[in-house]
Amino acid sequence: MVEKLGNLPAEASLDGLTVLAIRDYSLNYNTTSGPFEALKSINLEINRGQTLGLVGESGSGKTSLAWAIMRYLPDNASEVSGSISLLGENLRGKSHQEILEIRGRRISMVFQDPSTSLNPVIRLGDQIAEVLVRHRGLTPKQALTEGEALLATTGITKPAEMMDRYPHQASGGEKQRVVIATAFACNPELIIFDEPTTALDIITARQILDLFDRLREETQVTALYISHDLGLVSRIADDVAVIRRGLVVEEEPCDRVFSAPQHQYTRDLIAAVPHPNRRIASPAPEESASDLLNMTGVSVRYGETSILTRIFQPDRELTYGACDVSLNVRLRELLGVVGESGSGKSTIAKVLAGLQDFDGSLRFNERVFATRKSINTDYRRAVQIVFQNPDASLNPRQKIREILSRPLKLYKIVPRSEIPQRIRDLLSKVLLPEEFADRYPHQLSGGEKQRVAIARAFAAEPELVICDEITSSLDVSVQASVAKLLVDLQRDTGTTCIFITHDLNLIRQLAHRIAVMYRGSLVDLFETNEAENAERHSYTRALLDAVPVPAGTESSPSA
Amino acid sequence: MSDFVRHPAGVAGAILLTIIALAVLFGPLVAPYDPQAFHTTVRLQGPSADHWLGTDQFGRDLLSRLLFGARSTIAFGVGATMISVIAGSLIGVTAGVVGGWIDSVIMRGLDGMLAVPDLLFVLLIVTMLGAGTGEAMLAVSIAFTPGMARISRSSVLSIRTREYVLAAVARGESQRYIILSEVIPNAIGPIIVEGTIRVSFAIMIGATLGFLGMGAQPPSTEWGLMVSEARQFMYRSPWVVAVPGLAIAVAAMGFNLFGDALRDAFDPRRSR
Numbered sequence: 001m002v003e004k005l006g007n008l009p010a011e012a013s014l015d016g017l018t019v020l021a022i023r024d025y026s027l028n029y030n031t032t033s034g035p036f037e038a039l040k041s042i043n044l045e046i047n048r049g050q051t052l053g054l055v056g057e058s059g060s061g062k063t064s065l066a067w068a069i070m071r072y073l074p075d076n077a078s079e080v081s082g083s084i085s086l087l088g089e090n091l092r093g094k095s096h097q098e099i100l101e102i103r104g105r106r107i108s109m110v111f112q113d114p115s116t117s118l119n120p121v122i123r124l125g126d127q128i129a130e131v132l133v134r135h136r137g138l139t140p141k142q143a144l145t146e147g148e149a150l151l152a153t154t155g156i157t158k159p160a161e162m163m164d165r166y167p168h169q170a171s172g173g174e175k176q177r178v179v180i181a182t183a184f185a186c187n188p189e190l191i192i193f194d195e196p197t198t199a200l201d202i203i204t205a206r207q208i209l210d211l212f213d214r215l216r217e218e219t220q221v222t223a224l225y226i227s228h229d230l231g232l233v234s235r236i237a238d239d240v241a242v243i244r245r246g247l248v249v250e251e252e253p254c255d256r257v258f259s260a261p262q263h264q265y266t267r268d269l270i271a272a273v274p275h276p277n278r279r280i281a282s283p284a285p286e287e288s289a290s291d292l293l294n295m296t297g298v299s300v301r302y303g304e305t306s307i308l309t310r311i312f313q314p315d316r317e318l319t320y321g322a323c324d325v326s327l328n329v330r331l332r333e334l335l336g337v338v339g340e341s342g343s344g345k346s347t348i349a350k351v352l353a354g355l356q357d358f359d360g361s362l363r364f365n366e367r368v369f370a371t372r373k374s375i376n377t378d379y380r381r382a383v384q385i386v387f388q389n390p391d392a393s394l395n396p397r398q399k400i401r402e403i404l405s406r407p408l409k410l411y412k413i414v415p416r417s418e419i420p421q422r423i424r425d426l427l428s429k430v431l432l433p434e435e436f437a438d439r440y441p442h443q444l445s446g447g448e449k450q451r452v453a454i455a456r457a458f459a460a461e462p463e464l465v466i467c468d469e470i471t472s473s474l475d476v477s478v479q480a481s482v483a484k485l486l487v488d489l490q491r492d493t494g495t496t497c498i499f500i501t502h503d504l505n506l507i508r509q510l511a512h513r514i515a516v517m518y519r520g521s522l523v524d525l526f527e528t529n530e531a532e533n534a535e536r537h538s539y540t541r542a543l544l545d546a547v548p549v550p551a552g553t554e555s556s557p558s559a
Numbered sequence: 560m561s562d563f564v565r566h567p568a569g570v571a572g573a574i575l576l577t578i579i580a581l582a583v584l585f586g587p588l589v590a591p592y593d594p595q596a597f598h599t600t601v602r603l604q605g606p607s608a609d610h611w612l613g614t615d616q617f618g619r620d621l622l623s624r625l626l627f628g629a630r631s632t633i634a635f636g637v638g639a640t641m642i643s644v645i646a647g648s649l650i651g652v653t654a655g656v657v658g659g660w661i662d663s664v665i666m667r668g669l670d671g672m673l674a675v676p677d678l679l680f681v682l683l684i685v686t687m688l689g690a691g692t693g694e695a696m697l698a699v700s701i702a703f704t705p706g707m708a709r710i711s712r713s714s715v716l717s718i719r720t721r722e723y724v725l726a727a728v729a730r731g732e733s734q735r736y737i738i739l740s741e742v743i744p745n746a747i748g749p750i751i752v753e754g755t756i757r758v759s760f761a762i763m764i765g766a767t768l769g770f771l772g773m774g775a776q777p778p779s780t781e782w783g784l785m786v787s788e789a790r791q792f793m794y795r796s797p798w799v800v801a802v803p804g805l806a807i808a809v810a811a812m813g814f815n816l817f818g819d820a821l822r823d824a825f826d827p828r829r830s831r
Contacts (some may be wrong), residue, residue: 386727396723407730460730
C-alpha cells in the first residue's frame with residue numbers, strides 16, 4: 001500500500017501552491033446507534049502562505065477534520081472515502097512511522113487550552129527542546145538555545161527565565177505563546193490552530209491574535225484556523241470555509257463571505273454575530289427611575305482560614321472575590337456587568353442570589369440586608385438567578401414539569417390546580433412546545449435547556465433576574481435567540497435584569513448601562529451609548545480595543 | 560438500559576445472578592435429597608446418575624446441600640451489604656451535608672477504621688461478639704460501613720456544588736427538600752453500584768469466616784462451611800471442595816460483573 005513517492009513533493013513544490021488538499025473526504029464514527037456521519041465529502045485547499053478559517057458550531061465536525069489531518073483518529077472512526085494530501089502526498093497512505101515523522105515537523109497543532117496541552121511536570125524549555133531534538137536533530141544544548149530564541153520571537157520578554165519555569169508558573173497567555181513557539185519550531189508546512197484563543201481572557205486573546213498575525217507575516221506559514229467565532233476569523237483568515245453538520249456549505253475569500261454570503265446558514269451566522277449597533281434592548285427606563293437595588297461596599301473574602309492555619313501561618317493573605325463594590329440597579333433596567341474571568345462578576349451574582357457570605361449591605365425595595373443569613377424567602381422569590389451552564393443547572397433526574405413547578409409551589413404563585421396550565425404558559429413564553437414538560441433535561445439541546453432555566457427564573461414572577469453568563473456556553477446562533485428571548489421577556493414582564501458576560505459586543509446590544517469589573521473592583525459604570533466616550537477608564541478602553549466590531553458585519557456604517 | 564443489555568459483562572453477570580436467584584428461590588423445592596441425610600454406602604463419590612455432583616464425607620448429596628445453602632450464603636452477602644449501605648450512606652450523607660468540623664471528626668474516625676484490612680477487622684469483631692451467622696453478618700457490615708460512608712460522602716460532595724443545587728439554595732428551598740429531592744437522587748447511583756460489587760466481597764468474607772469456623776456452624780449448608788469441612792478429604796475426592804468453591808466463585812462473579820455493568824450504565828459519559 002505504501003509506495004515511495006520520492007519525486008512527488010518536488011513536483012508539487014514546482015506548482016508551489018497547494019499545501020493542503022482535502023478531496024472528497026468522508027468520515028464516520030461507529031456508535032451504538034449506527035454510523036454517525038461526522039464529515040461528508042469535504043473538499044478544501046490551502047495554498048502556501050494562506051490562512052483558511054474553518055468556522056462551525058459545536059458538533060459541526062471541525063475538530064474531527066483537524067484530527068483527520070493529524071492522522072490521529074479514535075478507534076471507532078472509519079474513513080469512508082477521499083484523500084488528505086500534504087504537498088501532493090496522500091497522508092492516508094502513510095505508515096504509522098512516516099506519520100510520526102510528519103507530526104510536529106511538517107504539520108503541527110496549537111490547541112484550545114494551553115493549560116491542558118502542556119505537560120505540567122516538564123519545564124517549558126524542555127518541552128520546546130524536545131521537538132527540536134526529535135525533528136531537527138539538534139543536541140539538547142543547541143535545542144535549549146534555539147528554544148530560547150524561538151520564545152523571544154513570540155514576544156516573551158524574559159525567554160531564558162521562562163524556559164526554566166513549569167507550566168503552572170506561567171500565565172495562560174504565556175503558556176499559549178510557548179505552545180505557539182513549539183508549533184513554529186520546525187518551520188512546518190502547515191499549522192492547525194484549534195480555537196487557540198477560546199480559553200483565554202479577552203485582552204490576552206487579542207495579544208495572541210496579534211502574535212499570530214505577525215508570525216504569519218514573518219514566516220509565510222500556511223495555517224488552518226478553526227474557530228466557532230465568525231467575527232474573529234474574519235480578522236485573520238484569507239479564505240473562510242463554513243462547516244455545518246459535517247458538510248462544508250460555503251468556501252469563499254474572506255471578504256466575499258461577509259459581503260455576499262451564498263448560503264442561508266452563513267447569512268444566519270453573520271446575523272448572529274453580536275454587533276453593538278444592532279440594539280435589541282427593551283426601552284430604557286426613565287432617568288428618574290428609582291433604584292430597585294443598591295449594593296453598598298460589598299466585599300467577599302475567599303480562603304477564610306481555619307484556626308490551625310491562623311496559628312501556623314498568621315500572615316497568610318486573604319484573597320478578595322469582590323472588593324468594596326457599590327452599585328445601583330434601576331427599576332426595569334438591564335444592567336450589563338463585564339469583566340475577565342476572576343474579575344469578581346460571578347461573585348457579585350452569587351452575593352445577590354444569597355449564595356455567598358459578604359460584608360457590606362444590600363438594599364432591595366427599601367429593605368436592607370447586611371448578611372447572607374438575613375436574606376429571606378421574599379427576597380429569594382423576588383431575585384432569581386440563571387446560571388451559565390444549563391447542563392449543570394437543571395437537575396438531570398427531574399422532568400421539565402417538575403423543574404418548572406417547583407418555584408410555583410414553593411412561593412405559592414398559583415393555586416395547585418392551576419399549576420399545569422401555568423407550566424404550559426411558561427413553556428410557550430420561552431417558545432418551547434408544551435410536550436417538553438414530560439421530557440428530561442438531557443433530551444433537550446443546550447439552547448432549549450437554557451430556555452427552561454430562564455422559564456424557571458421567570459416562574460417566580462421575580463423583580464430582578466440575574467443572568468450569569470447565560471449565553472457563553474451556547475453556539476453563536478443560539479446565543480442570539482436566547483438573548484432576544486430574555487429582552488422580550490423583560491419588556492413583557494417589566495422585570496429588572498443584571499446580565500453578566502465577557503462579551504462586550506453582545507452586552508452593548510442588550511444593556512442600558514454597563515458596569516466593568518477588574519480584579520474584584522468596579523472600575524467603570526456608564527450608559528451604553530457612552531461606551532466610546534473619551535472619559536472611559538483605561539481598562540474599559542483596553543477591553544473595547546480587544547474586541548473590535550467584527551469586520552463586515554455592520555448593519556449600518558459604523559460611527 | 561439498552562446499553563446495559565449490550566454490555567457483555569453485564570449480560571454474563573445477569574445470567575449468573577439469575578441462576579443464583581433461582582437456586583435461592585426454588586433450591587429447597589427441587590433438591591433431590593434431604594441435605595442432612597447420610598448415605599453411608601456412597602461416601603466421597605464423584606458425580607453419578609444418583610448424585611449429580613457427588614457426595615461428601617458422610618455421603619450427603621452435594622447438589623442438595625448446595626441448593627439449600629444458597630439461601631443462607633446469599634442472604635448473608637446481601638444482608639451484610641444492605642446494613643452497611645444503609646449505615647454508611649447515613650453517616651456519609653450526614654458528613655457531606657453538615658460539613659465543617661463534624662465532617663472532619665467523622666471522616667478521620669472512618670479513615671482509622673479503613674486502615675484495618677477488612678478480613679482482620681471482621682475477625683476482630685467476631686472474636687468479640689462470638690461465632691455465629693448473625694454475628695458474622697453484623698461484623699461484615701460494620702467492616703464495610705466506613706467504605707460505604709466514604710463513597711456516599713464524596714458522591715454527595717460532588718453533587719452539592721452542582722448548579723442545580725445552588726439554584727435550589729438560591730430559591731430558598733428547605734434543607735430537607737434539597738437533600739431528599741436534589742442531592743440524594745443524583746448521589747444514589749454510585750452508592751448502589753458500590754453496594755452491588757460489595758455483595759461479592761461479603762459472600763467471600765462470609766465463606767472465609769465459615770471456613771475458619773467463626774461463621775455458620777455445622778451442620779449448616781453454608782457454602783464456606785462446606786469447603787471448610789471437606790478440606791481434609793480434598794485429596795481423596797476433589798469434588799467435595801470444588802463444588803461449593805465454584806458456587807461461591809459464581810455468586811461473587813455474578814454480583815461483581817453486574818455491579819461493573821451497572822456502574823457503566825450510570826456513568827453519563829458512557830451512556831448515549
